[in-house]
Amino acid sequence: MNDGFSAILVSRDADGKQSVSTVSLSDADLMPGDVTVAVEWTTVNYKDGLAITGNAPVVRRFPLVPGIDFAGTVIASEHADWKPGDKVILNGWGVGEKHHGAYAGRARVSGDWLVPLPPGLGGREAMAIGTAGYTAMLAVMALERHGLMPQRGPVVVTGASGGVGSIAVALLSKLGFTVVASTGRQAESAYLRDLGASEVIDRTELSGLARPLGKERWAGGIDAVGSHTLANVLSMTSYGGAVAACGLAQGMDLPASVAPFILRGVSLLGIDSVMAPKPLRLEAWRRLAAGLDRTLLDKVTTEIAFDDIPRAAAEIVEGRIRGRVVASVPQSA
Ligand code: NDP
Numbered sequence: 001m002n003d004g005f006s007a008i009l010v011s012r013d014a015d016g017k018q019s020v021s022t023v024s025l026s027d028a029d030l031m032p033g034d035v036t037v038a039v040e041w042t043t044v045n046y047k048d049g050l051a052i053t054g055n056a057p058v059v060r061r062f063p064l065v066p067g068i069d070f071a072g073t074v075i076a077s078e079h080a081d082w083k084p085g086d087k088v089i090l091n092g093w094g095v096g097e098k099h100h101g102a103y104a105g106r107a108r109v110s111g112d113w114l115v116p117l118p119p120g121l122g123g124r125e126a127m128a129i130g131t132a133g134y135t136a137m138l139a140v141m142a143l144e145r146h147g148l149m150p151q152r153g154p155v156v157v158t159g160a161s162g163g164v165g166s167i168a169v170a171l172l173s174k175l176g177f178t179v180v181a182s183t184g185r186q187a188e189s190a191y192l193r194d195l196g197a198s199e200v201i202d203r204t205e206l207s208g209l210a211r212p213l214g215k216e217r218w219a220g221g222i223d224a225v226g227s228h229t230l231a232n233v234l235s236m237t238s239y240g241g242a243v244a245a246c247g248l249a250q251g252m253d254l255p256a257s258v259a260p261f262i263l264r265g266v267s268l269l270g271i272d273s274v275m276a277p278k279p280l281r282l283e284a285w286r287r288l289a290a291g292l293d294r295t296l297l298d299k300v301t302t303e304i305a306f307d308d309i310p311r312a313a314a315e316i317v318e319g320r321i322r323g324r325v326v327a328s329v330p331q332s333a
Pocket residue numbers: 044045046047131132135158159160161162163164165182183184185203207224225229245246247248249250271272273274316317318319320321323
């Protein structure tokens with residue numbers, strides 16, 4: 001149990017300059033927690049990209065093992081819900097931000113943060129879904145709670161070739177929605193149509209300054225981009241519709257007017273995966289395991305080597321990763 005294991009470590013020097021290295025850690029280096037997990041699979045989300053590149057202050061203590069998502073097997077537990085051998089998933093809760101995260105052979109975390117790997121889903125598949133896919137499902141569930149049904153009209157997905165976007169397109173199309181996919185990568189049109197998009201639009205249609213109200217183009221949508229894009233999506237949402245906002249790939253600002261809210265009764269639904277309560281997580285994972293087409297999941301997934309995680313992290317912040325990446329995590333140094 002105390003053998004060394006490989007870990008990616010983000011450090012900061014006295015001048016505040018951030019660096020990333022692969023090191024060997026042991027159990028003694030892990031942070032407090034009541035469950036120790038052998039981490040078998042992980043992934044690279046946009047937030048991991050920000051953490052590793054230092055492009056945004058995601059890492060809140062140094063040195064830190066980044067990685068907000070893992071799937072693995074419990075090897076020690078003092079938590080009533082878990083015993084050695086249990087297959088688990090972790091998404092968020094500040095892991096990979098202020099608590100050592102997924103990019104290491106082992107993780108020690110609070111048992112309250114874990115969810116069971118749903119029946120029928122492998123660890124690799126769970127990480128192909130990852131926080132991006134689980135967030136896409138949280139967004140779908142929020143739209144459903146609002147009463148959005150396929151008969152109400154098309155739905156738009158922004159950042160469609162990315163992780164959240166790809167899974168959102170697949171989920172919404174499977175539920176019977178007509179999906180308009182907005183992307184900056186027209187070369188990915190065939191990929192997006194394979195996932196179930198009926199129409200692919202260029203993201204420049206949505207990335208400029210929004211008018212207070214635009215032509216009603218969709219009944220709602222899932223937005224992974226924020227900023228002008230979200231403002232345009234809102235302004236083009238038809239009467240009584242709803243937009244689930246979960247991302248900031250274009251920016252954290254929202255240069256919008258209140259017109260869609262007060263003149264069309266449009267709702268803006270906020271989606272947070274990090275602190276989402278456990279019942280919501282369990283429902284999202286149950287539905288992902290039951291409802292996400294595995295052939296489509298394969299199409300969105302690229303497997304990379306553990307050592308390639310820093311490279312993928314740089315690429316995801318540049319918007320160059322299509323769909324989702326997964327990496328197998330080595331158990332020894
Ligand atoms: P990805 O990088 O995989 O996807 C983001 C996509 O956004 C890109 O693929 C690209 O799609 C588009 N994009 C990138 N830059 C710009 C830009 N400047 N203007 C317009 N579009 C752009 O990231 P993820 O799918 O992992 O995450 C998406 C967003 O959701 C991120 O902002 C992330 O932080 C957020 N997120 C939030 C969560 C929450 O709990 N609320 C959980 C998970 C993610 P294309 O090439 O198709 O245009």
